[in-house]
Amino acid sequence: MxxxxxxxxxxxxxxxxxxxxxxxxxxxxxxxxxxxxxxxxxxxxxxxxxxxxxxxxxxxxxxxxxxxxxxxxxxxSYGGLDYLALHTHASRKHVYSVGSRVGVGKESDIMIVADDQGTQKILKIHRLGRISFRTVKTNRDYLKNRQSASWMYLSRLAAIKEYAFMQALREEGFPVPEPIAQSRHTIVMTLIDAPPMRQISSVPDPAALYAELISLILRLAKHGLIHGDFNEFNILIREDKTDDDSTTTLTPILIDFPQMVSMDHQNAEMYFDRDVACVKRFFARRFHFESTAPGPFFKDAKKTVGRDGVRRLDAVVEASGFTKKMAKDLEAAIRAQEANPKSDAGESEEDSEEEEDDEGESGSEGGEEGLQVIGDQVVENEEGLEKLTINDGT
Ligand code: ADP
Ligand code: MG
CATH class of the missing domain: 1.10.10.10 (Winged helix-like DNA-binding domain superfamily/Winged helix DNA-binding domain)
Known part of the structure; x- marks a missing residue:
């Protein structure tokens, strides 16, 4: 949408x-x-x-x-909720104009937006429930005919959860975008000027990047968390050059947190192993790199949870007012979406190298029109900008 x-x-x-x-x-x-x-x-x-x-x-x-x-x-409608959220972001001066869509996932739309200073940011609009849950057997009974299955409610839960984790991870110094604001089913965050790892065809030192990603998984585990979707679409790779341009370091930045689970989750081991396997598989296929070390293993990671006095982050969502029922509703919806064969949930599993340039497909709608101004200030003589006044009388 x-x-x-x-x-x-x-x-x-x-x-x-x-x-x-x-x-x-x-x-x-x-x-x-x-x-x-x-x-x-x-x-x-x-x-x-x-x-x-x-x-x-x-x-x-x-x-x-x-x-x-x-x-x-x-x-x-979805559009109505989008407008209300944008209206809130605009009135709080977080968003002034809306640009092109940079991504569309099964669960979200990602838009470039800008504030009135022209600083570009990312607006993530959660779209949970876009896929019909009725087709999914596992969660059908749970979600069917219930208010808890409403897209508005589920998408809002996804945004609240993602925002809470981004804040907590950021506070602990994890490489994640800075969360700026959340309204309803949307989040505003800093734009990371770095491509997803999926778009990287080669790296100078695969072993070093691999080690960094594995240590990120282990660091999350120590804080009580499993990302749950640790794939090449959700890891952005930033190139940092030294002043004299002689060396480049690659820094992975992690995004996409609605499906994060606790190390205490009943299926924690499966999610942990899946995240690890995802990195291994990608490095083998793309960079022809295979680590000689086995693991890491869940049982070892589990022993490190909360060690050295690190703050456990798996409780932050509850701390933000997320009830057990909300967590259960959201999880059922996410799992239903994952299990839906019609969705693109498995895209990273079976992707082929030929799909390389598919990024553009969903990438540029709205691009030609340039920015659409939604904020309440007038910017004159700026190409592509239109004044769109919000007369909210406040
Ligand atoms: P989804 O839940 O739909 O997978 P993501 O949060 O993973 O949504 O975002 C989808 C895509 O949008 C990412 O793969 C990335 O290319 C882009 N993206 C998301 N957030 C940012 C950001 N803060 N900066 C730059 N690109 C981003
Ligand atoms: Mg993603």
Whole structure:
């Protein structure tokens, strides 16, 4: 799903209030009835103002009218939730303009955005539940027909969890992007100017990079964590040159954290081994490098958890207000997504070297249009920038 910010500039302060009212109403209503929207929005113009905004929002697809046996009502669309999140980021001055999409995963859209200083950042929009869970046997019973399976709820959980881990990892000095803000199902973080390892065809010293990645896995384990998706798409490789250009060091930067699990998880060993195997397989295939040392093994890593007084990070998500039920809901959704054969969950497993230039495929939509401004400041004479005022009246 492509984020399209075009309609944003046409929304009035009343429209934003009504959109917000639909969001609030959806917290305990599958379909938000019009009288409830009126009640929450409390527009000065009364019911007619609300109706006008409702049709404006429905016209651009931010809300959708649904009919049910008992009553008609409105539902927030993905686009509507995207707008609300962007609106929050814009009002907090974290995002001023939205540029091109750099990636689309099975679970997210990754956009380049910029603040009003022109600093580029990454906006990650979680899209959990994009794939139908009904086709997945394992988690079908758990997720079926439940509020816990709603995409809005699950995507928000993914963003909250990812943001909490990024903050904690960053505080402990792990090489991860700096988390800047989180709103609803989205995260703003620093843009890492480095390609995923997937795009690297050769490195001067594979053994050194391999050792660094394995030590990253072990360092995470010591803090009580397993990344859970430690593959060549989620490891960015930054080239750092010395001042005189004589030596280059490669620094791996880790991204993508919604599926992180604790070293105490019942399947921890499987996830740990899978992460290790992923690195081994990639290095063998791509760099023709195979480590002579066996392992590392889970049982050894397990002994190091919390050692030397290191802070355990596997509890940070709970500390951020994530309940056990939320964790369970999110995990069921992530596992369902992984297990879905229609998804691209296994792309790193069976990828072939021929797919090398597939990055461009999802890469440049929106690119030609340049940046779309969503913030509330006017920038003049800047190529490709359009003024998109947010009239939220606040
Ligand atoms: P998904 O959950 O869909 O896999 P990721 O967080 O792994 O999402 O991001 C997908 C892709 O977007 C990455 O492989 C990378 O190319 C790019 N990307 C994500 N975050 C950043 C970032 N902070 N800086 C640069 N590129 C990023
Ligand atoms: Mg990823």
């Amino acid at each position: 492509l984020l399209d910010t075009k309609a944003m500039r046409h929304l009035t302060a009343e429209d934003w209030r009504v959109l917000t009212a639909v969001e609030m109403g959806s917290k305990n209503h599958e379909l938000v009835p019009t009288p409830l929207i009126e009640k929450i929005a409390r527009l000065k113009g009364g019911a007619s103002g609300v109706h006008k905004s409702i049709s404006a929002l429905a016209k651009v697809g931010l809300i959708a009218r649904m009919k049910e046996a008992k009553y008609d009502g409105y539902r927030l």
